[in-house]
Amino acid sequence: METQWAAEFPHAALEKRPRKRPRMTWDMPPPLPPPKVPRPLYCGHEYVNGYCISDAFFPYYHSGLPRHLSPPWRPDDKDGHYVFAIGENLTPKYRILSKMGEGTFGQVLECLDLETRESVAIKIVRSILKYREAAMIEIDVLQRLAKHDVDGSRCVQIRNWFDYRNHICIVFEKLGPSLYDFLRKNSYRSFHIDLVRDLGRQLLDSVAFMHDMRLIHTDLKPENILLVSSDYVRVPDYKALSLSSKDGTSFKNVPNSSAIKLIDFGSTTFEHHDHNYVVSTRHYRAPEVILGLGWNFPCDLWSVGCILIELCSGEALFQTHENLEHLAMMERVLGPLPSHMIRSADRHAEKYFKRGLRLDWPQGATSRESMRAVGKLPRLQNLIMQHVDHSAGDLIDLLQGLLCYDPSKRLKAREALCHPFFTRDFRRCLCLFI
Numbered sequence: 001m002e003t004q005w006a007a008e009f010p011h012a013a014l015e016k017r018p019r020k021r022p023r024m025t026w027d028m029p030p031p032l033p034p035p036k037v038p039r040p041l042y043c044g045h046e047y048v049n050g051y052c053i054s055d056a057f058f059p060y061y062h063s064g065l066p067r068h069l070s071p072p073w074r075p076d077d078k079d080g081h082y083v084f085a086i087g088e089n090l091t092p093k094y095r096i097l098s099k100m101g102e103g104t105f106g107q108v109l110e111c112l113d114l115e116t117r118e119s120v121a122i123k124i125v126r127s128i129l130k131y132r133e134a135a136m137i138e139i140d141v142l143q144r145l146a147k148h149d150v151d152g153s154r155c156v157q158i159r160n161w162f163d164y165r166n167h168i169c170i171v172f173e174k175l176g177p178s179l180y181d182f183l184r185k186n187s188y189r190s191f192h193i194d195l196v197r198d199l200g201r202q203l204l205d206s207v208a209f210m211h212d213m214r215l216i217h218t219d220l221k222p223e224n225i226l227l228v229s230s231d232y233v234r235v236p237d238y239k240a241l242s243l244s245s246k247d248g249t250s251f252k253n254v255p256n257s258s259a260i261k262l263i264d265f266g267s268t269t270f271e272h273h274d275h276n277y278v279v280s281t282r283h284y285r286a287p288e289v290i291l292g293l294g295w296n297f298p299c300d301l302w303s304v305g306c307i308l309i310e311l312c313s314g315e316a317l318f319q320t321h322e323n324l325e326h327l328a329m330m331e332r333v334l335g336p337l338p339s340h341m342i343r344s345a346d347r348h349a350e351k352y353f354k355r356g357l358r359l360d361w362p363q364g365a366t367s368r369e370s371m372r373a374v375g376k377l378p379r380l381q382n383l384i385m386q387h388v389d390h391s392a393g394d395l396i397d398l399l400q401g402l403l404c405y406d407p408s409k410r411l412k413a414r415e416a417l418c419h420p421f422f423t424r425d426f427r428r429c430l431c432l433f434i
Contacts (some may be wrong), residue, residue: 073165080126081107082167089114091164094122094171105131105266106167110174119174120159127166134266135168141215141265142170148213154206156226156263175261176230179307180222182255183314189237189252190314193388193395198258199225200308201422206262207304208413211297214271217262218279218295220303222310224264231256271296283316287330287337288407290323292346298407301416305402312387312395324352325370328361330405332377338405394421 071088081102089095094111097119101108106125113120125135142158149155152173160171179199183189191199203225210217217224237252267279275295280286286302289295309317317333320326331337342353354360365371378386380403384396398421401411411419
C-alpha cells in the first residue's frame with residue numbers, strides 16, 4: 001500500500017477546514033509509566049537502552065482495565081507511527097481487529113465500531129506536521145466528494161474523523177482489496193479485456209466526476225483503486241503455459257463483482273492551488289511533470305492510460321526510478337517526444353537532451369541493465385496485441401489518446417468515456433471475463 005507523496009504541501013489554508021474536537025480525558029498521558037515488563041505485545045515497538053517502551057504499559061491490560069476504555073498513553077515509534085495492539089480500543093468507540101496496510105502516510109487498521117457493530121477502515125496518520133496537513137486536505141476533499149457523490153459509488157465514503165493523541169484518524173467504509181493487491185495475489189495474471197473495459201469505464205467516470213468538481217487526484221494507480229467486494233471465484237486460466245493444476249498455475253482468481261472506488265485523496269489538489277511540485281507515483285507520472293512544464297487535469301488521464309495497460313498485461317508499463325530512463329521508455333513505446341515540449345523543458349530537465357533537440361539515449365544511460373530494460377519494451381500496438389484477443393484496435397486508439405505526450409491534446413475524461421472502446425456493443429456478459 002505504498003504511496004508516493006509530494007515533498008511539500010503548499011496549501012497554507014483550506015476552505016472550511018474541519019474543526020478539531022476538544023481533547024478528551026482518555027487522550028491524556030499517565031503521570032509516570034509503571035516498571036518495564038519484558039513482553040513483546042505491541043505493534044511498532046520502540047526500544048531505548050534495551051527496554052521496550054510499549055511493554056511498560058503491559059500490566060494495565062491485565063489488571064482490570066475496562067475493555068471499553070482506550071489504552072494508556074504510549075509514545076509513537078521513531079517514524080511517528082501510532083503504536084497499537086490487536087484487540088485494544090482506539091478510543092472507546094473503535095476496537096482494533098487487524099492491520100490492513102501501511103504507507104508513507106501512516107497505517108490503516110480494520111476496526112469494529114462498537115456502537116454500530118460494523119467493521120470500518122481507519123487511516124491513522126503519522127504525527128508529523130506535513131502528513132497531518134495532508135490528512136486535513138484529504139478530509140476536506142472527502143467531505144466535498146461525499147456531498148456530491150449522492151449514491152457513494154465513485155469514491156470511498158468517509159464516516160468520521162478525529163484527532164487522537166496527535167494522530168489524525170479518518171474512518172472509512174471497509175472495502176475489498178486494491179486492484180494491485182488482487183493482481184499480486186493472482187500471480188500478476190492479467191484481467192480479461194471485458195473486465196478491463198468495465199473497470200476502465202468506472203475509473204474514468206470517477207475521474208470525470210472529480211474533474212467536474214475542479215479537483216485533480218494526482219496519484220491514480222492500481223493501489224488507489226479498491227474493489228468494493230473481496231469475493232472472488234477461481235476459474236481455469238486457458239492462457240497458462242502449464243497444463244498441470246498441481247500448483248494452481250492453470251487457475252486464476254476473478255472478482256465476483258467489478259465494482260470499484262477511488263481512495264487516497266491526501267495529495268488531491270484544487271485547480272486553483274499552486275502546482276509547483278512533483279506529483280504522481282513514478283510509474284504513472286506524466287511527461288509534462290518530468291519535464292517541469294506544469295501540470296493540470298491531463299496528468300490524471302495519463303495515469304489512467306498506464307493503469308489500463310497494467311490491467312491488460314499484469315505488469316506496470318514503465319518500471320523505472322530514474323527520469324532519463326523513464327523518458328527513454330516512453331519514446332520506445334510511444335515514439336519521439338514532441339520538439340516543442342523538449343524546447344520548453346525546465347532547467348532541471350535540460351540535461352536529459354542533446355543540444356535541446358533529442359533525448360540523450362542510450363549515451364546517457366547509467367548502465368547496460370538500464371539499456372536492456374528500455375530495449376525490451378515493445379511498441380504500444382505490439383504490447384496490446386500480445387495480451388488482448390478482441391477489441392485490440394479500439395483499445396490501442398483509446399490508449400493513444402490517453403498517452404498523448406501533449407497534455408493539451410490528451411483525451412479528457414468525458415471524451416474518453418465516449419470512445420468506441422466503451423460504446424461499442426459487443427453483447428458480452430460477465431461470464432466472458434475469464
